[in-house]
Amino acid sequence: MSRLQEWADRFIEHLRTERRLSPHTSESYGRDLRAAIQWFEKLRMDSWARLSQHHIRQYIAARHRQGFSAKSLHRELSALRSLFNFLLREKQLESNPALGVRAPKVRRKLPATLDADQISRLLEVDDDSPVALRDRAIIELFYSSGLRLAELIGLDLDDINLSEQLVEVTGKGDKTRRVPVGRQAREAIGQWLEIRLRMASPDEAALFVGVRGKRISRSTVHRQLHAWSIRQGTPRNIHPHLLRHSFASHLLESSGDLRAVQELLGHANISTTQIYTHLDFQHLAEVYDKAHPRARKKRR
16 A cells, blocks of 8 residues: 555544545545546556655646546545644644645536425325325425435434424434424424334334334435326426425525524535525526516517
8 A cells, every 4th residue: 555545544544534425425535536647557656755745736636637626626625634633633744735726616506496386296196005104204304404315314212202392303424403394294204103013123213214123214215206207297307406405405495594494404604605695696686587578679
């Protein structure tokens, strides 16, 4: 194993044990750093301390020429900056060579959403099988409370309190927050809990389980949402983040309270939440263009 990879592995272990990042996030850092290590080793670099700002710029430029998106390059640069900060802490470096390097500007895409009618159509499930009741409860909870996929999968029975109308979720950085659960979601979860033991193993603590009785997996949730989107005839493929985006957009459109939406989504920075204000403004602009008599010039 090279010295570059050895210190990268130590850094990943630091992310898992000290910073307590999720396995998915740690694996993403690992993939980005392996790509960088392969490139630096071709330059015969055998130590992170030998790398300069010039080398980091060369690497980002090379990846850009290979066709990697600006978003990917920002993520890779962030992984390198974090690694170098770790090496500074471990006294392996005297400065962070990635600090002055910039990636190409990211074009911010507005997230896709479903409207309220499309959500209603998705949830008109005429099926009382255990799997269908579980899936309906999952979809209702995604839309009612704006959970991330990892947060929903990680829920235990003790995390949901239907009488208090709350669910406690563990989000990014192992931070917990309490989120309201709407009436229809509570009803759907209640129906699922009545028959949950038909599917769950006796010692399983997870709120949602798969057909083998253990905690439901990411792939199962994705597969089931896709199947329901086809079955219910929704206009686009349903995935967890689409339901989360729809939750945030509809809530902001109704309330206008950006701080409250930030809190409910578990965003550390309000700038992440502000994208939904652009989404809402886009909707308002479309309504204005169609409805206002002087919004557009009349064609001759």
